[in-house]
Amino acid sequence: xTLARGxxxxxxxxxxxxxxxxxLGDRVMFGLCALAGVLVVLTLVDVVFQLVNNGEPAISRFGxxxxxxxxxxxxxxxxxxxxxxxxxxxxxxxxxxxxxxxGIAIGLFLSMMAPARVRAVVGPLVELLAAVPSIIYGFWGLxxxxxxxxxxxxxLHSALGFIPLFGPASPIGISVFTAGxxxxxxxxPIISALSRDLFLTVPTELKDGAAALGAxxxxxxxxxxxxxxVSGVSAAVVLGLGRALGEAIAxxxxxxxxxxxxxxxxxxGATIAAQIANEFPSPDDALHxxxxxxxxxxxxxxxxxxxxxxxxIAGRFDVTQRVx
Amino acid sequence: xxxxxxxxxxxxxxxxxxxLTPSGNLRxxxxxxxxxxxxxxxxxxxxxxxxxIICYGVAVRGAxxxxxxxxxxxxxxxxxxxxxxxxxxxxxxxAIATLIALPIGILTGLYLTEFxxxxxxxxxxxxxxxxIMAGLPTIIxxxxxxxxxxxxxxxxxxxxxxxxxxxxMLPLMARSSQxxxxxxxxxxxxxxxxxxxxxxxxxLGVILxxxxxxxxxxxxxxxxxxAGETAPLLICDGFGFxxxxxxxxxxxxxxxxxxxxxxxxxxxxAQAVTRAWGAAFVLMMLILIANVLARLILARxxxxxxx
Numbered sequence: 001x002t003l004a005r006g007x008x009x010x011x012x013x014x015x016x017x018x019x020x021x022x023x024l025g026d027r028v029m030f031g032l033c034a035l036a037g038v039l040v041v042l043t044l045v046d047v048v049f050q051l052v053n054n055g056e057p058a059i060s061r062f063g064x065x066x067x068x069x070x071x072x073x074x075x076x077x078x079x080x081x082x083x084x085x086x087x088x089x090x091x092x093x094x095x096x097x098x099x100x101x102x103g104i105a106i107g108l109f110l111s112m113m114a115p116a117r118v119r120a121v122v123g124p125l126v127e128l129l130a131a132v133p134s135i136i137y138g139f140w141g142l143x144x145x146x147x148x149x150x151x152x153x154x155x156l157h158s159a160l161g162f163i164p165l166f167g168p169a170s171p172i173g174i175s176v177f178t179a180g181x182x183x184x185x186x187x188x189p190i191i192s193a194l195s196r197d198l199f200l201t202v203p204t205e206l207k208d209g210a211a212a213l214g215a216x217x218x219x220x221x222x223x224x225x226x227x228x229x230v231s232g233v234s235a236a237v238v239l240g241l242g243r244a245l246g247e248a249i250a251x252x253x254x255x256x257x258x259x260x261x262x263x264x265x266x267x268x269g270a271t272i273a274a275q276i277a278n279e280f281p282s283p284d285d286a287l288h289x290x291x292x293x294x295x296x297x298x299x300x301x302x303x304x305x306x307x308x309x310x311x312x313i314a315g316r317f318d319v320t321q322r323v324x
Numbered sequence: 325x326x327x328x329x330x331x332x333x334x335x336x337x338x339x340x341x342x343x344l345t346p347s348g349n350l351r352x353x354x355x356x357x358x359x360x361x362x363x364x365x366x367x368x369x370x371x372x373x374x375x376x377i378i379c380y381g382v383a384v385r386g387a388x389x390x391x392x393x394x395x396x397x398x399x400x401x402x403x404x405x406x407x408x409x410x411x412x413x414x415x416x417x418x419a420i421a422t423l424i425a426l427p428i429g430i431l432t433g434l435y436l437t438e439f440x441x442x443x444x445x446x447x448x449x450x451x452x453x454x455x456i457m458a459g460l461p462t463i464i465x466x467x468x469x470x471x472x473x474x475x476x477x478x479x480x481x482x483x484x485x486x487x488x489x490x491x492x493m494l495p496l497m498a499r500s501s502q503x504x505x506x507x508x509x510x511x512x513x514x515x516x517x518x519x520x521x522x523x524x525x526x527x528l529g530v531i532l533x534x535x536x537x538x539x540x541x542x543x544x545x546x547x548x549x550x551a552g553e554t555a556p557l558l559i560c561d562g563f564g565f566x567x568x569x570x571x572x573x574x575x576x577x578x579x580x581x582x583x584x585x586x587x588x589x590x591x592x593x594a595q596a597v598t599r600a601w602g603a604a605f606v607l608m609m610l611i612l613i614a615n616v617l618a619r620l621i622l623a624r625x626x627x628x629x630x631x
Contacts (some may be wrong), residue, residue: 037432109364125372185378190423276467
């Protein structure tokens with residue numbers, strides 16, 4: 001790898017004949033690659049610029065109060081993302097709370113418990129959950145999951161109704177709760193695949209040492225595997241959270257698009273991304289469009305903060321969104 | 325037993341004649357461990373079950389609609405016909421997106437592995453930018469391209485949708501090509517260097533061919549992801565297209581499979597929803613096949629690279 005560094009200049013003295021074309025080719029190649037990198041960074045900067053630029057009418061009119069105001073009434077030219085932020089936070093947090101233990105358990109199963117053959121089948125199947133498009137999650141959620149939730153909610157309410165979160169059941173099963181469940185399934189493969197990869201990096205000597213001292217498999221997990229990977233797993237969870245915060249289409253099918261704050265999970269709600277997906281194609285006026293750009297800016301800032309947080313928590317682990 | 329032996333046993337802190345089975349505390353610890361293992365297995369089964377339920381739900385509702393005619397006919401009326409124009413539109417948009425994202429993604433991967441040193445500050449910034457880009461909600465990408473292309477052109481178009489999808493694909497492409505380029509053995513680079521080959525010819529003639537399988541895998545996965553995206557198309561391609569005609573000009577509104585499903589779920593006819601399930605089934609099959617294919621190619625190319 002050392003030779004790969006520093007580019008063509010390192011080998012200048014080794015040339016046996018002058019090769020101007022070669023040097024030119026090297027420069028062109030380097031230039032193209034650097035250009036691609038610059039393009040990536042510029043795109044990112046331009047994303048923020050476009051959101052600020054097109055959201056300007058709403059930014060100058062509502063200011064920072066936009067974030068705390070809970071009234072989203074485009075027909076009265078009153079817009080604030082407070083209620084949308086609440087819906088975004090509650091549905092995503094619910095997804096993270098459910099998907100984290102499940103994902104870690106799946107990661108443990110795939111990395112430490114399953115026989116090789118089972119692992120080779122189950123691992124890719126779990127990852128396939130991430131390949132299902134959000135439109136299918138939304139459509140499936142609306143047609144299949146919503147009627148099921150409709151039957152489930154009264155039971156949960158009567159059993160756990162003393163907790164304010166589990167209020168009276170929603171009329172037809174469309175609620176923040178349903179959105180949270182759909183998001184749980186969507187971020188589950190992210191958390192489980194990343195934590196499986198992290199658990200596989202734990203040195204075998206440590207695990208075998210603990211087992212030789214008489215630790216049971218669970219004690220090896222609790223004493224060795226989880227402590228050594230805690231930062232990486234937390235970063236994976238934050239990545240899952242980021243994905244849940246920004247999901248638009250699947251959520252817009254099942255959450256109900258009611259921009260109000262309800263304490264109960266069983267009430268319909270709205271999230272920033274889903275609200276943009278719903279209203280952007282047919283805005284009331286220019287201010288409405290600008291407000292959606294402003295709301296998008298708020299979402300991007302939150303999303304970037306989670307990306308930075310994931311990177312900072314991860315520390316030495318290279319936890320980034322896996323592709324293969 | 326002699327008196328000396330009896331005395332020896334009495335001085336021992338444990339009973340050496342006891343059977344070797346767990347008792348008391350150890351039994352509890354073993355039970356806890358078994359419980360955790362069962363729970364983890366159940367969690368994995370749950371995830372697989374969810375996948376099966378979703379696939380089954382889509383297949384059972386979509387398969388009845390599916391016929392050869394469904395794939396080669398344009399939709400007619402509210403509920404008749406097929407999804408030919410939407411399939412062509414998705415192919416068109418995704419092809420343009422791939423044409424944009426593939427070269428830029430591979431070049432970015434090359435920059436990170438071949439031209440930037442391991443401790444380069446530029447490379448670290450670029451990797452960070454790619455991470456943030458991968459974390460951008462797709463609806464935000466749609467808003468961005470709306471401001472960048474749709475507003476200046478005063479028109480939503482398949483091309484704008486393709487640019488948005490390219491931005492969704494780019495970080496995936498860059499990351500997968502970076503990963504696979506790192507797998508190319510250093511000895512290949514050194515051999516090329518020893519022969520006095522220029523860096524650019526090494527990259528084009530040695531490194532890229534060696535990494536071809538992995539890059540292809542990444543490209544297929546990114547394409548499959550883009551083909552299922554709805555949010556960017558909703559914003560950038562919008563509803564401005566003719567639902568009943570095939571549109572070959574990407575600078576007009578182009579129909580797509582995902583938008584077809586999105587628009588027909590709330591149509592008043594039950595047959596329209598059935599037609600949407602058919603479209604969902606086709607989309608799902610295409611994406612699952614692409615994923616399985618990508619995995620097979622990856623396994624082969626990994627074997628070739630000796631990993």
